[in-house]
Amino acid sequence: MAQQGILTHGDKPFKRDKISFILSNPFYYGYFHYSGELHEGKHEPVIAKKLFDKVQKVLKQRSKPRRKEKIPKAFTGLFHCGECGMMITAEIQKGHVCYRCTKKSKTKICNQSYTREEDLDQQLSFMIQKVFLRQDWAKQMLKMLEKDREDTAQSCFAFAQENQEKIKELKQKLQFILDSYLDQVIEREIYLEKKSEVMSQVKTLEEQNIRFEQKQNDWLEPFREWINEAANAAKIARDNDLFVKRVLASKIFGSNLVLENKKARGSAQNQWAALNPDLRSLTVVPRAGVEPA
Template identity: 30%
Template structure:
């Protein structure tokens, strides 16, 4: 009886708390999330509320995430029939009028619904006085004004940063940020930059898909700033970022950058072309050596290769009403192509002599090109320094008030564009580094190593296919017969070698001594041993004339 007569303890009112930090400065000056949560827990304990859940938003969260968590809290409150929301101040709860109707509707639904603004000492509910509702609107308006002003200042700072040639955010992999706040710049990361360079060069070779490149770069040590693997989508974004050749991309616009480029613009544009046309190779389990190499001579279509009982066969697919019906074995084609490779690159001293001539000619032309290039670079550097002086001069004039802001902006855009054009030309001269000479060296290298590349069993199918595309132009098949033509450098080498071989046979036939010894016969003591070959001395001797 006594137990029944005891008064039941009143149930605690359920509540939810909402904490938010909007900047690192606030977190460092006592407004951290743990500090806010402690304040709200202490308040609910003193008030006798049962705190069901604390919703927290970190300073790094963007506006979309903040609103998502706010609406998540409101749904939680409605679902669990919670009447009290506890928050530190008005601007911690909301900073825009878009959320005000949601809060107002919830408060007006039930007289028990309350919002406790702890530091303001205010409790807002349905029956609050008019001046309390007015102050609530004023505080929301003030918070919204503050956030808009802050946004304008941030955008102004970003615009100024871009005008100075610096990206107003973290740079991509391959760069690092140095300097104090307000004076930060981006410099090359000596450890990661070479890996980024290799990534662009590999993709520009058109031998790698983005997925395969992702795996290769992971094996080469490419990691994100957190030390984790860089995945395919991130690799794709890095390959599309013009920051690497010296420009800044911000909100869809590209502006000149002051940072040092990692790659040349030509390499970046080559990568974009491959990505745009989706010409990166697709790898399959069955990969024929001559896939995509031969055309049908009759209809011009590609020869298709199929694996039948462990052997590769090539045939025309008759896309254009072609009459070709012959299927040819890959090993037969392989043997014939090997002969063509050997004809252009025979392994004897004739090749060494011929390639030596080519190398000497390249060196002579290289010396002339060096002089021309040095003069062009010197002139471009002079123009670049002149554009820098112009930019400095108009900036000083703007500071001193001698020119208007409009005039400054117009001339700045003009001089900056000129500077960018000069820099592009300068980079082309420096980065190209006499490409015709490098191509000549590449021809020499291929000519020397073609036999080894084609015969080496450890070489990949892609390596051999690349060699064939380098040596031959538009090879075709007609009824099982191959027709090939050498590309420009190698047709000269092939033709010259054929001439040398023909000349060598002719010399042997004309100047080689007879196999049988000459029958000299008997001769006098002072007679000629070979009277046919040696002329007798003239009996009418004449004095020798001096010249």
């Protein structure tokens, strides 16, 4: 306000509490306080009530004491302590991020010391690089997966077409039942029974088509994502983005990561366990009909 030339009668800048008082005055949006009550004024509002509310929200936030912003630690909660089983947390020690056991066990005394982040990062990177997918394997697997997608799409299309023909026949049957009822060939009770039966069959076939359309690629896309992720694992391990590395490590090792005596260890889970370093010298055998690249 002082920079805009708005000063007190003594040509001094307004104090913060006075500025807050001024900005909290409902007079600006057309109301005023009198005898402790809020009244609607007859004067023209200076600002909209919506803007006034926004200002009050900002004032309220600024009036709260600011908490010291915590710097996120990439590997917090990723490891368990190998000695007592508690979670591994992190803190700043002499300018370095260090990881340690929370030592919250009520039954065990934990003697584990700190491990610096750069040391833990190096060990985790080495562990990730042991379960990467070779690029030539990834290309072959993606090619095979694309063939599977095409085959599945053809099968689903054929199934849907067959169901559509059945639905068409059933709708013709519905029309025949209706005509028979209108021509008084069949009684109302029989008409309603047959109509309900045929409509139920139509609904079943329509839902089958919807389910097939939704689920035909349910396993293909997640598998494609995993292949690409596994092929990029070595690159992620070498990069310096610790948070991306953490996400990948969580997928590979799950809750199996342990830190003990400054050494990290863990076993890969699910499909990642198949990426054994001893198997990388083998060759992917394509399924019938898929030629090697």
